Amino acid sequence: MKKIAVFGKPANGKSTLSHRLSLATGIKKYSIDSILYESSGKEIERSSYETMHSEIISSPEWIIEGFGPLNSLDSFYQRIAAADTLVYIDLSYPVTYWLVIKRLLKSIYKKPEGWPKNSSVLNGTVKSFKTLRLCPLFWNDKFLHSIESRKDEKNVFVIRSLRELKRFANSM
Numbered sequence: 001m002k003k004i005a006v007f008g009k010p011a012n013g014k015s016t017l018s019h020r021l022s023l024a025t026g027i028k029k030y031s032i033d034s035i036l037y038e039s040s041g042k043e044i045e046r047s048s049y050e051t052m053h054s055e056i057i058s059s060p061e062w063i064i065e066g067f068g069p070l071n072s073l074d075s076f077y078q079r080i081a082a083a084d085t086l087v088y089i090d091l092s093y094p095v096t097y098w099l100v101i102k103r104l105l106k107s108i109y110k111k112p113e114g115w116p117k118n119s120s121v122l123n124g125t126v127k128s129f130k131t132l133r134l135c136p137l138f139w140n141d142k143f144l145h146s147i148e149s150r151k152d153e154k155n156v157f158v159i160r161s162l163r164e165l166k167r168f169a170n171s172m
Helices: 014-025 032-036 046-057 074-082 093-106 121-137 141-148 162-170
Strands: 003-008 029-031 062-065 085-089 155-159
Touching (some): 014 029, 014 162, 029 032, 046 062, 046 074, 085 141, 141 155, 155 162
Parallel strands (some): 085 155
16 A cells, blocks of 8 residues: 545545554655645645646655545546555445534534644535535445446455444554
8 A cells, every 4th residue: 555545525534544544654644625725725726736636646655535626526536546545435424414513513622634724614514515415426326336346456445334434444
């Protein structure tokens, strides 16, 4: 495992798991949100994001967590193609909605892992809810099949419950 892509719906534990993977392997972790957004929370120019993303995926090792711009899936599919390990966290929608709310409540005391420095967790929560409404268009059985079909060429892990997520994280 040298190039690891961690992805899934908002608040599914991607940042926390990626942090643990980074500690366990010594591989540098990159959060897509930290690349895509300035510390103020404003999205950077798309060309700047694409340049940074290309530089990262062409490096010899990385852990990249997140999805990327919803209106451009190119960088996501470039990551999937370049990665030797895919970790798809696919928690149920009721659990995911609860985790978005829990993240907001916990942010009163501590900024979420991988969150851009000065960006608003409240605005991010609203954006997460909007994103979740669109998720079934992408995170669906067809997508799951396309990820699982890569098992012959890559390490593929599909995590479907909090118990599995904890077990996977503890195995690092």
